[in-house]
Amino acid sequence: MRIRLSAQGLVLGFMLTLLVVMGLYHQNIQRLSTAITLYDADKIGHNFLTMYKAFNAQRIEASAKPYYFAVNYQDLPEFFDFEGQSISVQDFLADSHTHGLMVIKAGEIVAEHYYLEDKADKQHISFSVAKSFVSALFGIAIKEGYITNIEQHVTDYVPELIGSGYEGVRIKDVLQMSSGVKFNEDYGDFFSDINRFSRAIAFGTSLDDFCASLSREREPGTYHHYVSIDTQVLGMILTRATGRTLSEYLNQKIWQPMGMQDAAYWLTDENGMELALGGLNITLRDYAKFGWLYLHQGRWLNARGESMQIVPQQWVADSTKADAPHLQAGENNPDSSSADGYGYQWWIPAGANDEFMARGIYGQYIYIDPDQELVIVKNSANHQYTDQTQRWGDKHLALFRAISAHFVIH
Structure with a gap:
């Protein structure tokens, strides 16, 4: 009888310990499961619209004085x-x-379409679009004197x-994705x-800690190598x-003064540090406001x-131009890993x-497209994104240019 009770006690103790461990690590296990299946064809669409629910996130409240674009819906081009x-x-x-497509022309929404699970009030993961928001905050911080200059x-x-x-790396080199840090950005x-x-x-x-673990590969400021951790x-x-x-x-410098009409969420680690390189979750219409800005x-x-x-x-002007040879657009640029140019x-x-x-x-x-007074925002959940033969980026640029030409005011 004593042996049986002891065995039962061991089993009970093991089960209680397992339950405690599962309770302590349930969120991590859930997050890991989401991360592993993030881009699966049958889950990617839902995941991209619920990232802030699956991971730690900081909520940014909608503006107390929301701004709404005027609406003048028109047809998109057919081809x-x-x-x-x-x-x-x-x-x-x-x-x-x-998931969503919006076109702003001369201050009016001329096209607004939602597909699959997306809706006007749903926050969609930004991925690297967040980098441009970080750049804006950086320019503001310099103007306010928090950062002296980007040569530091x-x-x-x-x-x-x-x-x-x-x-030993200049801030400017990090802004321009030319830090020289060794990093493999292959999502596949x-x-x-x-x-x-x-x-x-x-x-x-x-x-x-992850940022501090990386090592040097090249001389800073000499080669454009897209390293997401630079933004972190x-x-x-x-x-x-x-x-x-x-x-x-x-929230203080952009969300409230610009009248962003929906709440946003910024993914964070356990210490509350935001995923600067790509963790924003924003509605389509508030992405569009940032483009209009x-x-x-x-x-x-x-x-x-x-x-x-x-x-x-001046920060906007400097951010949107390639000011060195290694940042210039061109298929044959030996000092860049991209065919496109890069700013801040x-x-x-x-x-x-x-x-x-x-x-x-x-x-x-x-x-x-400034001279056409046009902004296009597109959110997607394309599980075939890593198929390089499809040339998704080139096709998107051709689409955007066709939309811009379509909405030219004669």
Whole structure:
């Protein structure tokens, strides 16, 4: 009898211990499960609209004085041309698994479409579109005197990175994705640095510690290599310099004064540090407002006649141009890993006149064409994104240019 009770006690003790462990780590296990299946064809659409529910997130409240664009709905073009091939716009929107598409022309919404699970009031993950928001906050922080200038070294503000690949690197080189830090950004490689980073997020690991673990590969400021962690380092600088979280600073300097009409969510680690490189969750119409802000060189203009300089005009100008040879657009640029040009966390597409864009993996875009007074926002959940043969990026640019031409006011 004693042996039986002892065995039962062991089993009971094991079960209680297992339940406690499962309780303690349930959230991590749930996050890891979401991270592993994030891009699965049958889950990606739902995941992209509920990221802030699956992971730690900081809520940014809607503006107390929301602004609404005027509406003047018109038809989209039926077709666009891609290298001599006529492609149906609606077929492409379906093939690229579009969630939302909005076109702002001359201050009016001329097109607004939602597909699959998306709706006007749903927050969609930004991925790397968030980088352009971080750039805006950086320009504001410099104007307010929190950061002296971008010629300073990263470690002037984040001494924890002394001894890492970021030691001795100028802030400007980090802004321009030219830090020289070694990093594998291949989303199709399970063991790549970016996917290791994703798993770190799932386990709630310190994002700051991950940044400090990276090493140097090239001389800073000589080669354009898209390294998402560069933006995470910019986030570290901002939090140290301003004494505020990224969410607080975004709320105070952009969300409230611009009249953002919906709440947003910024994913964080267990320590409350935001996923600066891609963790924003925003509605389509508020992404569009941010694009409209940059179309007007950082000045917020609306139908109520209100005008204020949110982001310094010179910062916007500097952010949206490639000011060095390694940042220039071109298929044959030996000092760049991209065919497109790059500024301060903004892309300058090949062949651009005055166009520039924010873009994120799996089909997230804010496309801005200033001389046409046009902004296009597109959210997607394209599980085929890593299929390079499809040339999704090139096709999207062709689509955006066709939409811009379609809405020219004669």
